[in-house]
Amino acid sequence: MDTKPWLPFYPPEVAPAFDYPKQNLASFLVTSAQKFPNRPAMYFMGKTINYRSLLESSYRMANALRSKGIKKGDRVAIMLPNCPQVVISYYGVLLAGAVAVMTNPLYMEREIAHQMKDSGAKIIITMDMFVSRVEKVIEETELEHMIVTSVADYLPFPKNLLYPIKAKKEGPLPVVNYGSRVHAFKKLLASSPNDPICESVKAEKDLALLQYTGGTTGVPKGVMLTHMNLIANTVQSANWCFQVEDGKERYLAVLPCFHVFGLTVLLNQAIYRAGMLILVPKFEVTMILNLIKKMKPTLFPGAPTMYIALINHPRIKEYDLSSINACVSGSAGLPVEVQDKFEELTKGRLIEGYGLTEASPVTHVNPIWGRRKIGTIGVPVPDTDAKVVDPDTGEEMPIGEPGELIVKGPQVMIGYWNRPEDTFDTLRNGWLFTGDMVTMDEEGYFTIIDRKKDMIIASGFNIYPREIEEVLYEHPSVKEAVVVGTKDDYRGETVRAYIVLKDGASPDLSGLEKFCRSQLAAYKVPREYVFRDSLPKTMVGKVLRRKLLEEEEEGRTG
Structure with missing residues (x-):
């Protein structure tokens, strides 16, 4: 108990350890479809698909992949937004014993080429509107087949007929030349048998997923996640939400499924719990509010920027959000103001958690219906150990002292794909070195100070951007804030706030300055303020600090 001071603060309903089934991750779908065949598995723009139908389509996809030469361990890329096809493709790949390579549909040719070449994917499943980007790089890769779908494929009548007319108004419809290497998604499924197929796997060794790290910290690396990694994290996070009932929940799936956070807390967890995924291909505030009103989701995992956008909607008071019982926020720090306002509107719980691609991703979370500490990332999830160490020596730090967070547990990756040196640097004796700077209090609650790489050193002082951002969010005029370090001849680095x-x-420099000085030590107060209409973000809402600095650089040299 001494080594895990957080265990006494677990809710009594959550066990500190679990048994994880050593099976194919797709077995969760098979089990849920057997127990709840008629329960809706997915809702998409007016169309509902039940568990029996989802499993049958996934079997067809697995058999189709086999017919195109896919064997156990082969990589299949899935480049789709949130729609029924992404769920069918993902489970089809797993059932066939192949490895899913989730690919961001916003990627441009250079990024697609890197991921396809690095992973050695043999097939890519994508949308007609992205085909031209894939075609431009396909010869550089090992891709043998492309399976192409359209948004209209799973729209209900008459939307499926009207979609091409609407799409035409926005520009020419994509032209796809189908042939021996390019296949239409729906036709391929229809011509494939629905014979049950679920490849047996060594859960702790066999890969289910090659998930590429976001390029926010350098060149994307392929994180090798096994069936066991993802099963463990699904069970860990599902049991943390102990009030959730099998076969009853409705998950608002706004987080993209091609991102590991969306994959685990939405796709894997909803299927494990036999819940319904309300699939949203693109975050648009008014549409989300109308969807909440209509479909009454009970769970809404998201990123802080999503909750910020909702609470700042001019007509938010007109919408009933009371169906939402729980939200877990991840991918960036959750400002306290946002948490309070969102809970006031929904009467549900919005709690902050933490994870990283290399840990499938969830390692820490605040108790949802228990003792949470605002401003912290909570405590490690079951079967997970965590320590704060000196980033240079690896020595464990005293309670309350900042250091690098290291974690250990069944959800931690087995390494980076084809990158033994990076694996050696990041994984040591089973411990994953996260690169994030944290403190731990005497009760085992952790607080993120910042990424090691984002830390600003000005005049010898260590400055953590997140602390300054928290202060800026408290200012009544500020909607979003991000703080970066910029080169300074005198101080080494100086603090700039966007x-x-x-x-x-309206911009009020002296007011902001005065406000920050009342809350922060003088050396932490921003020396520069840049007002913008928006901030560059990843699809999951993480602000791209590097992009901000690159834009500034281009502005100066342009």
């Missing part, structure tokens, strides 16, 4: 103001607010 601010997006709330509607109707």
Whole structure:
């Protein structure tokens, strides 16, 4: 108990350890479809698909992949937004014993080429509107087949007929030349048998997923996640939400399934719990509010930027959000103001958690219906150990002292794909070195200070951007804020704040300066303020600090 001071603060309903079934991750779908065949598995723009139908389509996809030469361990890329096809493709790949390579549909040719070449994917499943980008790089890769779908494929009548007319207004429809290497998704499924197929796997060794790290910290690396890694993290996070009932929940799936956070807390968890996935291909505030009103989701995992956008909607008071019982926020720090306002609107719980691609991703979370500490990432999830160590020596730090977070547990990756040196640097004796700077209090609650790489050193002082951002969010005019370090001849680095103001607010430099000085030590106060209409973000809402600096650089040299 001494080594895990957080265990006494677990809710009594959550066990500190679990048994994880050593099986194919897709077995969760098979089990849920057997127990709840008629229960809706997915809702997409007016169309509902039940578990029996989802499993049958996934079997067809697995058999189709086999017919195209896919063997156990082969990689299959899936480049789709949130739609029924992404779920069918993912489970089809797993059932066939292949490895899913989830690919961001926003990727441009260079990024697609890197991921396809690095992973050695043999097939890519994508949308007609992305085909031209894939075609431009296909000869550089090992891709043998392309399976192409359209948004209209799973729209209900008459939307499926009207979609091409609507799409035409926005520009020419994509032309796809089908042939021996390019196959239409729906036709391929229809011509493939629905014979049950679920490849047996060595759960702790065999890969289920090659998930590429976001390029926010350098060249994307393929994280090798086994069936056991993902099963463990699904069970860990599902049991953390102990009030959730099998076959009853509705998950608002706004986080993209091609991102590991969306994959685990939405796709894997909803299927494990036989819940319904309300699939949303693109985050648009008014549409989300109308969807909540209509479909009454009970769970809404997201990123802080999503909750910020909702609470700042001018007509938010007109919408009933009371169906939402729990939200887990990840991918970036959750400002306290946002948490309070969102809970006031929904009467549900919005709690902050933490994870990283290399850990499938969840390692820490605040108790949802238990003792949470605002501003912290909570405590390690079951079967997970965590320590704070000196980033240079690896020595464990005293309670309350900052250091690098290292974690250990069944959800931690087995390494980086074809990168033994990077694996050696990041994984040591089973411990994953996260690169994030944290503190731990005497009760085992952890607080993120910042990424090691984002730390600003000004005049010899260590400055953590997140602390300054928290202060800026408390200012009544500030909607979004991000803080970066910029080169300074005198101090080494200096603090610059990028601010997006709330509607109707006007820039007030001296007011902001005064406010920050009342809350922060003088050396932490931003020396520069840049007001912007928006901030560059990843699909999951993580602000791209590097992009901000690159834009500034281009502005200076352009």
